[in-house]
Amino acid sequence: MNVQQLVPLALPRGRRLACELCGGPAQLRCGACGVTYYCDVDHQKADWVSIHEKICQLLIPIRTSLPFFNSEKERKHGMEQLLHRQKHLVDLTHKVAQKFVFEGKHEEAIPAALHSLRFSINIYGQDSMELVPAYLILAEAGTGLGRLTQADDYLSQAQWIVLKTSDCSKGIQSKLHRNLGLLYAAKGHFEESLYHLATDIYFASCAFGTHDISTSGGYFHMANVFFRQNKMDIADSLYTEVTDIWHAHFSRLIQVQSQTFTSPAEINILSEDVEISEEPLSKSNFQYLLIINLLLLLLLLIELRQV
Amino acid sequence: MSTLPPVPIQCPKGHPSLINQMVYPSIKLARIHLNKDKDAIDHYLAMNIKGLSKQEAAAYRNSYKKNICIDMLRQGYHKSFSELFTLIQKWNALREAAGPGSAIWQQKSLEEQPDKLDQLHHFLTRAEAAQRAEYYEEVYCNQLNLAYCFNNPEDKWLRNYFYEQCFHTAQLIKIDGGKKEAEAHANIGLVNEEQGQFVKAAEHYEAFHQLTMGRMWKDETGHTYNSLACEHLWRIYTLLADKMLENKEHQQAIKTLIKAFEMAKEGGDKKMEGEAAYCLGLAYHSAGEEQTAIINLNTYKEISTELCDVVGLGKAYQAIAKVLVSQGKVTEAIEYLEKFVTVAESAHLSRSLMDACISLGDIYNERGNYYKACGYFNQAFEAAKTLTHLPLVDETKVYYGIAKAHNMMVAVNGHTEAADHVSIEYLLAWKKNRSDMCADPFTVELAQNTSAVLETHEPLLQTPVQETL
Numbered sequence: 001m002n003v004q005q006l007v008p009l010a011l012p013r014g015r016r017l018a019c020e021l022c023g024g025p026a027q028l029r030c031g032a033c034g035v036t037y038y039c040d041v042d043h044q045k046a047d048w049v050s051i052h053e054k055i056c057q058l059l060i061p062i063r064t065s066l067p068f069f070n071s072e073k074e075r076k077h078g079m080e081q082l083l084h085r086q087k088h089l090v091d092l093t094h095k096v097a098q099k100f101v102f103e104g105k106h107e108e109a110i111p112a113a114l115h116s117l118r119f120s121i122n123i124y125g126q127d128s129m130e131l132v133p134a135y136l137i138l139a140e141a142g143t144g145l146g147r148l149t150q151a152d153d154y155l156s157q158a159q160w161i162v163l164k165t166s167d168c169s170k171g172i173q174s175k176l177h178r179n180l181g182l183l184y185a186a187k188g189h190f191e192e193s194l195y196h197l198a199t200d201i202y203f204a205s206c207a208f209g210t211h212d213i214s215t216s217g218g219y220f221h222m223a224n225v226f227f228r229q230n231k232m233d234i235a236d237s238l239y240t241e242v243t244d245i246w247h248a249h250f251s252r253l254i255q256v257q258s259q260t261f262t263s264p265a266e267i268n269i270l271s272e273d274v275e276i277s278e279e280p281l282s283k284s285n286f287q288y289l290l291i292i293n294l295l296l297l298l299l300l301l302i303e304l305r306q307v
Numbered sequence: 308m309s310t311l312p313p314v315p316i317q318c319p320k321g322h323p324s325l326i327n328q329m330v331y332p333s334i335k336l337a338r339i340h341l342n343k344d345k346d347a348i349d350h351y352l353a354m355n356i357k358g359l360s361k362q363e364a365a366a367y368r369n370s371y372k373k374n375i376c377i378d379m380l381r382q383g384y385h386k387s388f389s390e391l392f393t394l395i396q397k398w399n400a401l402r403e404a405a406g407p408g409s410a411i412w413q414q415k416s417l418e419e420q421p422d423k424l425d426q427l428h429h430f431l432t433r434a435e436a437a438q439r440a441e442y443y444e445e446v447y448c449n450q451l452n453l454a455y456c457f458n459n460p461e462d463k464w465l466r467n468y469f470y471e472q473c474f475h476t477a478q479l480i481k482i483d484g485g486k487k488e489a490e491a492h493a494n495i496g497l498v499n500e501e502q503g504q505f506v507k508a509a510e511h512y513e514a515f516h517q518l519t520m521g522r523m524w525k526d527e528t529g530h531t532y533n534s535l536a537c538e539h540l541w542r543i544y545t546l547l548a549d550k551m552l553e554n555k556e557h558q559q560a561i562k563t564l565i566k567a568f569e570m571a572k573e574g575g576d577k578k579m580e581g582e583a584a585y586c587l588g589l590a591y592h593s594a595g596e597e598q599t600a601i602i603n604l605n606t607y608k609e610i611s612t613e614l615c616d617v618v619g620l621g622k623a624y625q626a627i628a629k630v631l632v633s634q635g636k637v638t639e640a641i642e643y644l645e646k647f648v649t650v651a652e653s654a655h656l657s658r659s660l661m662d663a664c665i666s667l668g669d670i671y672n673e674r675g676n677y678y679k680a681c682g683y684f685n686q687a688f689e690a691a692k693t694l695t696h697l698p699l700v701d702e703t704k705v706y707y708g709i710a711k712a713h714n715m716m717v718a719v720n721g722h723t724e725a726a727d728h729v730s731i732e733y734l735l736a737w738k739k740n741r742s743d744m745c746a747d748p749f750t751v752e753l754a755q756n757t758s759a760v761l762e763t764h765e766p767l768l769q770t771p772v773q774e775t776l
Contacts (some may be wrong), residue, residue, distance in 0.1 A: 062731075192362075194380075194381045195377065198376075198378075198380030199377055200371060201388070202376045202380065202388075205389070210389035211389065222380070222383070222385075228382055231383065233439045233440070237383070238385060241385055
């Protein structure tokens with residue numbers, strides 16, 4: 001992390017430099033890229049840990065003014081390249097934010113998600129569908145940190161966009177309602193939470209089918225709500241459903257794996273085990289995390305049964 | 308939307324360590340205060356401004372199917388939801404597979420029939436609630452109710468589906484000694500029978516029979532389940548045997564029919580028993596075992612006499628006569644058929660009478676007794692006329708014509724062979740006035756006349772009336 005002190009008085013007139021995170025007057029600058037400003041070291045550190053380390057150099061071509069082009073063609077090409085770079089940044093920041101959220105590092109996820117949102121707005125405008133994923137990640141991080149008002153705010157934005165777009169994809173709607181459900185659950189409004197989770201399951205079923213792993217998330221959160229409401233029989237039935245879905249999913253994976261071996265004699269239990277655990281890991285951290293969730297779930301189920 | 312600022316990119320919102328140092332412009336500060344009170348504002352709006360809540364508004368915007376699904380899920384009935392959802396998808400897939408122009412294409416989807424969705428919602432959720440509490444009888448009842456709900460032709464697939472569900476549930480019910488399981492077997496059997504899968508149906512009926520043996524369970528109409536099982540089994544075995552006979556597998560068919568007969572006996576329904584015996588007799592006959600066939604047909608005859616079932620009796624006589632004819636015992640056959648005729652006459656059964664007369668006529672015809680054959684065919688014709696069934700009338704007419712022609716052939720041949728003066732006179736006389744049917748029994752019509760008669764019905768319609776036999 002490279003810190004450069006700024007002297008605000010030395011800045012050109014009329015040009016106010018704002019902190020990357022809070023928008024306050026800037027006192028510092030990142031020395032590596034020279035285009036990112038902060039109000040203090042803490043903010044710079046937070047940004048650095050979250051996303052800036054990865055995008056520091058990528059920001060330079062976007063934030064410096066375009067070079068002078070000689071022909072219309074070149075100008076056009078330059079604009080296209082800029083747009084392309086911005087889109088790449090949206091993707092990158094979104095992925096990083098998602099990864100942090102999945103790992104439970106909500107604090108670190110927020111700067112990355114904010115960047116994602118900002119670049120999306122730059123490219124697509126205020127009311128575009130592309131903003132929804134960024135809003136959802138922000139909301140999820142907010143809910144995770146217990147900042148419910150903010151999460152509510154972001155979700156309202158997302159919901160408004162979804163409502164205005166008539167042909168919104170079912171997957172996005174499902175995610176939106178899942179987040180709303182989680183938010184209300186966190187607030188303790190169980191009835192509303194159940195309503196949103198139900199909507200989530202409905203949309204996910206439309207998009208992926210009733211027994212897909214993407215739908216199982218909704219069931220799981222719903223089970224948690226019923227668990228908190230002390231309706232054990234319903235929670236039990238829902239947890240069972242989730243484990244069934246995952247069991248079917250893993251059985252399928254194992255089957256696919258075992259089919260790749262030429263003869264069954266080559267399979268020994270150990271190697272198979274390794275394959276199973278590596279498969280989801282290599283796919284994404286998300287699945288790995290869900291396996292852990294699943295194991296926790298199984299423990300919970302056993303506990304429930306004993307009660 | 309305008310009340311909210313365009314981009315909420317103010318801050319990482321409350322780093323606990325940083326939040327105090329952050330300097331907010333006054334508007335943002337105000338907004339954050341506002342946000343803190345958002346719940347209070349919502350509450351205030353809900354209390355004081357009568358409008359639709361978000362959920363109510365969404366309910367108006369959504370389709371009925373979606374509302375029902377969400378409603379089920381909210382109460383935790385996820386199994387009902389996935390069942391309903393899968394059913395709708397299944398139907399849509401069926402429809403897509405059938406393509407436009409098929410019958411299913413014209414039908415309404417489940418989604419568009421709120422009353423049916425309501426029924427599904429009601430019973431499915433109750434079944435699931437019962438299942439959670441492990442009251443399987445309750446689950447079974449609800450599923451059965453659903454099957455009853457969809458008992459119209461276009462919802463057959465739903466009915467069959469729920470019968471199958473009932474069957475799976477019934478296997479979990481242990482307390483009632485298998486009554487529900489037996490019922491479920493019977494229902495599945497019926498479904499299979501309807502779909503033409505007789506072997507499967509037979510298997511289920513057998514299970515039904517096994518389970519009801521020695522039990523006193525009764526249905527709403529007072530029949531015992533066991534007799535019901537026997538009836539089903541008898542019916543399915545007979546159907547199976549019919550198929551085997553079509554494929555010329557006589558021995559197998561006989562084996563199956565024997566089973567059917569035993570079932571009919573066990574069921575205690577005499578009529579059924581008789582029918583079974585009759586079918587068995589016919590099968591033996593077609594397999595060439597006449598003696599056994601007659602024994603069985605006699606059983607049928609006795610049962611029919613016992614039940615005063617004239618039609619059955621007639622059928623028995625006819626079948627026995629047929630067997631006797633194929634054995635070459637014609638006189639006995641005639642005896643039986645005459646009995647048949649008297650029975651039919653006494654009971655005023657034109658159809659049976661006609662059948663009997665035709666059989667008798669056939670026999671006489673074959674043996675060269677054309678005079679008698681004519682008589683019986685005439686009787687058959689009369690019987691057919693009372694039935695006012697045109698094809699039958701035509702058929703008997705043809706029989707009568709043939710017999711009559713045969714009858715005349717003898718005389719005509721005699722005259723032509725004699726070739727003396729008198730005979731030729733007779734022939735000529737008949738030839739002159741054949742248009743109005745010669746009354747002289749010696750100058751009989753020529754065969755060509757009868758063939759003409761066969762083609763045009765009008766003269767024949769008069770013949771039986773005019774002729775003295």
